[in-house]
Amino acid sequence: SAVISQKPSRDICQRGTSLTIQCQVDSQVTMMFWYRQQPGQSLTLIATANQGSEATYESGFVIDKFPISRPNLTFSTLTVSNMSPEDSSIYLCSVQTGQIYTGELFFGEGSRLTVL
């Protein structure tokens, strides 16, 4: 299993500003994942954060908007840049333990972001 701490748990931000979300895992993991969950919607993978290399972004997400850091095997940050109201969402950090196809995903409690 894995225990994930995320902060901030929530924030209200002004349009045009940036917010950095931190994710700390209680064990070393190769990959960390960042998801977005908009109200009433499914979780959408933003990117995979790899230690020692650049993050891998999914279609529709770009590094300039969502820069990610992964300085070590237990920590990652996601920045939401130049925010607009459309970025209002819950952002979740996740890790997978076990086998590549059958392993379980563990999530942080999420960061609820409201952009005014």
Add this chain to the structure above:
Amino acid sequence: RKEVEQDPGPFNVPEGATVAFNCTYSNSASQSFFWYRQDCRKEPKLLMSVYSSGNEDGRFTAQLNRASQYISLLIRDSKLSDSATYLCVVRPNTGGFKTIFGAGTRLFVKA
């Protein structure tokens, strides 16, 4: 077409009822299947994996039909504490660790 589709519900059932959720997936190369549970304003947590032969965990039974690309979850003897959103989750055998979530089915169990 969404990669994973679920009936959003909500399903409103009395305690003790049996309720079934369905899910379809579009990628025939999908490798692994799961049901996750998400309580209101909480993070998703694994409920159970879904195996080809079907599997049961207490009051919960999961079934997989690869030919029809269909997954189901059956909850027997519903409890108030079963009220949550149930997410159908698929992991293809391409793209490494990528996991695809359905939008979820909301269940309300009432006394």
